[in-house]
Amino acid sequence: xxxxxxxxxxxxxxxxxxxxxxxxxxxxxxxxxxxxxxxxxxxxxxxxxxxxxxxxxxxxxxxxxxxxxxxxxxxxxxxxxxxxxxxxxxxxxxxxxxxxxxxxxxxxxxxxxxxxxxxxxxxxxxxx
Numbered sequence: 001x002x003x004x005x006x007x008x009x010x011x012x013x014x015x016x017x018x019x020x021x022x023x024x025x026x027x028x029x030x031x032x033x034x035x036x037x038x039x040x041x042x043x044x045x046x047x048x049x050x051x052x053x054x055x056x057x058x059x060x061x062x063x064x065x066x067x068x069x070x071x072x073x074x075x076x077x078x079x080x081x082x083x084x085x086x087x088x089x090x091x092x093x094x095x096x097x098x099x100x101x102x103x104x105x106x107x108x109x110x111x112x113x114x115x116x117x118x119x120x121x122x123x124x125x126x127x128x
Contacts, residue, residue: 043073044124050080051122054090057081072117075104092118 050057057080065078079098083090088098096118099108108114 040070041124043068043070044121047073047076047080048121048123048125050077051090051092051095051118052125054080054084057084057090072107075099075107076118076121079104092122 046060046063050060063077065074065081068074068077076095076099079095079102080090082102083094083098088094092115096108096111096114099105099114100111
C-alpha cells in the first residue's frame with residue numbers, strides 16, 4: 001500500500017468529476033458549470049507517496065505519465081519510472097538532479113522551483 005493513500009487513487013486514472021465554475025473566454029457564460037477532468041491534489045499525493053516509498057511504483061503500473069494533467073507532474077512521474085528502471089535510488093534529491101540534467105532540464109533549471117514542486121508533492125502526502 002502506498003503511504004496512507006486512499007484506495008481510490010490506486011484505481012482511478014487521476015480523474016475527479018466535480019463540477020467547477022469556469023469563466024468563458026468571451027465573457028459569456030461566466031457562471032457556466034463544467035467538469036474538472038483531473039485532481040491536482042491526487043497527482044501530488046501519488047508523486048509524494050512514490051518519493052517516500054518508491055517500491056510502491058509496482059502498485060500503480062496502470063498509471064501513465066499522460067494520466068497527469070500537469071506537465072511538471074508528468075515529468076516527475078516519468079523521471080521516477082526512469083530512475084526505477086535504471087535501478088537508481090529514488091528520493092527527492094535524485095529526482096531533482098535527474099530533472100535538472102535530463103531531457104526536462106530546460107523546464108527544471110531553477111533549483112528552488114524544482115525543490116518547491118517536490119516539497120509540495122511530499123506535503124500532499126502528510127495532508128491526505
